């Protein structure tokens with residue numbers, strides 16, 4: 275079941291940017307002051323040249339021309355220095371915003387319940403955390419400062435034009451209707467297109483990720499051509515939206531160019547008439563034309579960067595959207611009365627109309643060893659997920675000590691029941707960080723957990739003990755040790771019930787004696803529900819539940835089920851000779 279992750283609305287994006295700007299107001303004001311200073315200095319240049327033209331027309335000395343040229347060069351140098359500082363500060367400010375957005379999102383995702391992450395699809399999440407963050411990076415680090423510079427420049431330049439000659443500056447107004455019409459046509463069209471493009475790229479990522487992830491299945495089922503075609507279709511869809519965006523931009527750019535040339539013609543026309551009537555001097559007209567040229571570049575830059583900012587905004591809406599998923603905090607007041615598990619009439623479907631569990635009734639008492647067996651697709655893992663509270667039943671109930679498991683807050687639930695799958699992972703970080711993933715624990719508790727799983731000697735032999743960096747890029751760890759760390763983590767979590775799903779490598783009869791001993795120590799004193807793919811693990815269980823097509827069809831111990839000569843006996847009979855002997 276794939277659900278689309280939400281988008282933050284414009285109001286949330288504005289509130290987020292504002293909150294960050296307020297929190298970093300010193301940096302923000304510092305950056306804006308440099309932009310302001312750089313722009314004011316930049317305005318001196320045209321004024322100097324205008325004065326110089328007037329001076330030359332009215333007759334001046336070579337010395338005065340030289341001094342004006344020197345001042346002009348000095349003004350350019352100071353202007354460049356101030357702009358550099360402003361850009362540097364803007365880049366630092368942008369980095370801070372980016373880090374907050376990325377960390378906020380990742381921090382939120384790791385707290386989301388597994389069922390939400392799974393239903394959202396890893397591709398969408400991945401693209402929000404990677405390519406969307408890159409787009410936001412471009413928007414924040416480049417577009418936002420460029421637009422800030424351009425806006426301040428445009429405003430101050432317009433003021434300088436008005437101060438120089440309000441009459442001649444009126445020529446600028448002819449650009450306004452062109453810009454208004456072009457922008458009003460362009461913006462409502464481009465924003466949804468950018469949103470669509472990002473969603474298309476996310477779909478493409480999902481498809482590519484799934485293909486790579488399920489590479490073996492793709493090969494085994496000869497799906498190669500189909501997967502290539504699927505990726506091609508998604509790529510073409512994304513490309514066609516990109517084309518549409520480029521087309522819109524090209525038309526918009528044409529109208530912008532027109533809007534820049536038109537005012538210069540209008541200024542020269544008005545300037546000519548004003549000069550003929552003695553209302554403006556050549557110097558003033560020169561300065562206003564130079565200002566008009568100077569305003570065109572930042573205005574064009576601002577509008578061009580506005581596009582990057584739109585993309586950044588669309589990306590930010592996707593990134594902040596993840597934080598809008600509010601996981602059910604659970605019922606804090608719920609306190610299970612005991613540790614017995616009870617399932618009553620539990621039904622569950624991953625997608626509507628395709629029910630996987632059709633009414634399960636089962637009671638598991640504290641300390642029991644229950645093994646669930648059955649053919650592939652019978653619903654064993656799904657039942658394990660309901661027992662662990664990963665998914666809630668659509669109807670019926672799954673309770674621990676009388677409390678619905680899925681309604682328990684995540685941290686509380688982990689103290690009750692933990693689902694262990696075959697997939698064990700050591701995260702990049704210290705051994706301590708890896709062990710304290712379920713909860714904070716003292717060094718003493720950590721060493722105790724390591725001793726329980728017989729890994730204390732190994733941990734002591736590490737260069738920095740608990741502070742040794744393990745995982746990708748850190749100290750290399752043998753696969754058996756990865757299992758050991760995972761087991762120690764369980765000891766730290768200390769739930770009263772463990773659900774072992776496909777933890778075959780943990781239960782495998784061929785596993786090392788060492789690992790078996792460790793596992794035995796972890797299971798001791800807990801309720802254990804093992805989803806078994808090998809009947810050899812079922813023999814010694816207190817009870818065996820046989821599942822078929824989403825129902826429990828048999829329940830009893832090995833001897834009872836063999837005597838009943840039903841499904842379980844049939845499964846045992848279907849084993850090859852050696853395995854059958856091991857079970858019997």
Ligand SMILES: Nc1ncnc2c1ncn2[C@@H]1O[C@H](COP(=O)(O)OP(=O)(O)OP(=O)(O)O)[C@@H](O)[C@H]1O
Nearest residue numbers: 275624625630648649650651652653654655656657
């Ligand atoms: N995340 C999911 N989304 C949609 N359908 C799913 C999902 N997980 C399992 N199913 C479907 O639910 C049914 C039961 O699957 P489940 O994994 O619970 O069976 P199982 O008995 O554990 O099988 P196996 O022994 O092969 O793991 C199957 O038809 C499977 O295709």
